[in-house]
Amino acid sequence: MTQASRPAKAVAEFARYLRTETTGGVILLVATAIALIWANSPLDDVYRAIRDFELGPAFLHLDLSIGDWAKDGLLAIFFFVAGLELKRELVVGELSKLKQAVLPVVAAIGGMIVPALLALSIGWGAPGIDRAWAIPVATDIAFALGVLALTASNLPSSARVFLLSLAVVDDLGAILVIAVLFTASFDLVAGAVAIVALLLYAYLQHRRVRSAWLYVPLALITWVAVHSAGIHATIAGVALGLLTRVRADEGEQEAPAIRLEHRLQPWSAAVAVPLFALFAAGIQISGDSLGAVFTTALPLAVMIGLVFGKVVGIFGASVLAVKFKIADKPTGVGWRDIGALSLLGGVGFTVSLLIADLALDGEASEQAKTAVLIASAVASLGAAALLLRRSRAHAGVEE
Template sequence: MSGPNRPAKVVVAEFARYLRTETTGGMILLGATAIALLWANSPIDDSYRAIRDFRLGPEFLHLNLTIGDWAKDGLLALFFFVAGLELKRELVVGELSRFKQAILPVVAAVGGMIVPALVALSVGWGTPGIERAWAIPVATDIAFALGVLALTASNLPSSARVFLLSLAVVDDLGAILLIAILFTAKFDLVAAGVAVVALALYAYLQHRRVRSAWIYVPLALITWVAVHSAGIHATIAGVALGLLTRVRADEGEEHAPAIRLEHRLQPWSAAVAVPLFALFAAGIKVDSESLSAVFTTALPLAVLVGLVGGKLIGIFGASLLAVKFKLAEKPRGMGWRDIGALSMLGGVGFTVSLLIADLALDGEAVELAKAAVLIASAIASLSAAAMLLHRSRVHARED
């Protein structure tokens, strides 16, 4: 079919493909996490740490990194590039481009970042490391969250998926900004200048409708190296490039570059980059002593309560206030109990929470914080799954 109906069909098909990929990616991510935990707690745990801590790469430009760091700084840059593409598309032509549709998930995301941070600070006040660890529970993991939603909420209205996706996209942006602000330990002005020039050239080439991968791939690598050398976390390069990518298709162009890139790179991000990061980030020692420490030590307890309780209160409370004061409207077909279930699902803070834990802490503290993230994500996902299954049955009876 041609004419005005075609773009709508393209957008629907693209959105459905995105959800399917994220669902599959969530399952792969769960498998990688299980492998990491089993490996790190097995008789051959020394081999896990030897591989994770093995260094490779040139010392020039500070690129002699461990394999774990390559996964954290390199592979996650691809994840954030795809997140940047998604964010740009939502801001320009998607749900976040229209105020009434955009404002509720934006307000909910902001509440879901501020309240967990305040909860974590309150619980861990005075504990060494909490001045940086408060940022750990601000993140929501989009892959796991959408995976749980797809598996348990088949009868919920499609607006539930749009709400969660938009909330997670805004949440990712907030987490990216925190990483850039809080975890830039040093700053190289020359490298930063190279990064700015590379990004400006990328934007110019997009404006001039240049499409050659032979230009863009080297330029993206130069940008990544420059951002890393500048002392800024290298994942920022990914989101910056994503935000500079064109999202509107020209006349006669079937898809805009952002759509094409998302289509090509999403599977690599969801099925390779993020699971490999999880493989080297989630391998922590789990025994009765460490599990007990999560619930009895202030810092990991602050992370756990921030994710499970702070996210629920922050997302739901901000949504309730926004609707009460007529700043926004509830998503079509959804009730407050549906929003409550999605708010609980927001406490699944896996990928970015583990990244921030790595950046914020070291030694035993980072291991305990990661354990808290894993436990909190399990509690939030199982609780949300039970709530969503119930709400799905309610919606099925109403239909």
């Protein structure tokens, strides 16, 4: 091996390491812990000063705080990767065959409807619940897959595909909720620019153009136009991901979607999502504020929606889909496995924190985000315990 090839190989190995779900989950957990410690330390003023520091051109309405850049900008990378994954699953993956696609889609729908209804019923009448009901509808892809990778090495690979498909569909639903619920006004000119940019992106993909010098500026124009139109800018990431080609041409080593996913996944896992968590999870926690989370209707609605609503929604919808013969269980996966995976669906985290930020302000936002962190911790620990048992069962005698 030459001297020049060693650094390149090391970088490739490091990128491969960052692409693993376990690594992404650990980095996300560390970033969250740093945020909580920092926000509850004597350096809290420094944390808030950095998070609230504004930068960017005002004439494009981009004079955002660093926290907003993490939420609107960096998360667009995460959602672009999610869009690529969804497109791949729809075209060449598990979701490309109707019978295989039905179960995670139905489970995801159940996992959105039941938590939303639970949150609405428990929080009915509480200020902000008209928007906060959306907080428990999401499942965190990175964190959930990280817990699965750490605890369930002996489960069939079809269990991971089920969870990934469910989480991607789930997050797509959450993205649509964000687009509908949190678009207060719409700028027609900026919207038209965004549509033209997306059409041009799709045309370039169709014509097999591969130049990054065209795609990177076009992606930035799309992001700015979507943001200026009044729609949450992460929608730009999803739209671009869904327009990216996923089938390789003859003689082509990798399709653009696969190539981009491999290149961007490490940045998403190691930079974009952790930095978002760093500035979103910095909640001040005291005895009184923690007690209020368990005695106030809105945060209680969020916690119960995530922990119980997800289990009931995902598992119940899966049982009904199989019972009425519109779907089949994943190969080698039993109902106890699906029950454990359903509890893992209660790890809301990234998207739930994002919706809490968009839906609420001040103390209500802090309480809702605390509820998301508590519910995600309970769901991940409970699911980890169940998955360890299921993994041991699969290592010995199957159901």
